[in-house]
Every structure is written in C-alpha cells, then in structure tokens.
Amino acid sequence: MLAGPSEGTHIYSCWPERLVGSLQAALDFACWPPKQIHIERFAATLDENFKPEPFEALIESTCQTLHVPADRSLLDVLREHGFPLPSSCEMGVCGSCECGYRDGVALHRDSSLPLSKRQDRMMPCVSRARVSLTLAL
Numbered sequence: 001m002l003a004g005p006s007e008g009t010h011i012y013s014c015w016p017e018r019l020v021g022s023l024q025a026a027l028d029f030a031c032w033p034p035k036q037i038h039i040e041r042f043a044a045t046l047d048e049n050f051k052p053e054p055f056e057a058l059i060e061s062t063c064q065t066l067h068v069p070a071d072r073s074l075l076d077v078l079r080e081h082g083f084p085l086p087s088s089c090e091m092g093v094c095g096s097c098e099c100g101y102r103d104g105v106a107l108h109r110d111s112s113l114p115l116s117k118r119q120d121r122m123m124p125c126v127s128r129a130r131v132s133l134t135l136a137l
C-alpha cells in the first residue's frame with residue numbers, strides 16, 4: 001500500500017520512534033508528497049555521540065557571515081543578529097523554525113523534516129553545518 005503515492009490518501013503516524021522512522025524512510029523512498037504525510041513526534045531523537053563543531057553561516061540577503069560556535073545553536077546566533085525565526089520545541093521536533101539553505105552541507109539533527117526536503121531546508125534549532133552554508137534568509 002505504501003509503495004507509491006495514492007491521490008487522496010493521507011498517512012498518519014506517531015509513536016513509537018522505530019515505527020515512525022521506518023515509515024518516514026519508506027514514504028520518502030516511494031516519493032509520497034509531504035502534504036499527504038502527517039507524522040507527530042513527542043521527543044527528539046538526537047545522537048548522543050554527536051560532537052558539535054563550529055561553522056560559518058552566510059546570510060544570502062545581507063551577505064553577513066555569522067560564526068556559530070560549537071556550544072551554541074544556529075537559531076540562537078541568528079536571533080542574536082536580528083533574524084527572529086519562530087520556534088517552539090527547540091529540540092528538532094515541531095518544525096516551527098524551518099528555514100532554507102543552499103551551498104553547503106547541512107548536518108540534519110531534527111526529527112521532523114522529511115528526507116525529501118533536506119536538500120534545501122533545515123531546522124536551525126538543532127541542525128548544524130559542515131564548515132559553512134548559505135541560508136536563504
């Protein structure tokens with residue numbers, strides 16, 4: 001039933017994480033449109049072995065380069081420099097801080113962004129970058 005998108009069919013899922021993660025991967029692989037997928041998570045699934053590294057965030061509209069230290073989130077640094085992105089959970093779960101990026105390698109650490117959107121969207125409350133990336137802000 002999940003092998004390919006079916007018009008008018010919506011998929012809803014929540015806990016447990018193994019089910020949600022497997023379902024999301026299968027739906028992304030089968031190219032289901034994100035608007036037909038409704039997944040709710042109640043906790044972050046962060047890798048405890050992840051070691052944050054500093055990186056540079058280039059702001060496309062202003063040509064500013066912001067330094068993001070290893071111990072701060074991109075969301076915090078953006079706010080400090082006058083980019084008031086919305087947020088709620090700040091754990092990579094709710095999706096409210098989503099923003100666009102290009103030219104760089106994002107290190108996705110959230111639990112809400114579907115695979116199909118990860119090439120140019122990210123959650124700056126928990127996600128980071130390898131060396132640098134350009135934000136579509």
Ligand code: FES
Nearest residue numbers: 088090095097125
């Ligand atoms: S604030 Fe919830 S995903 Fe970033």
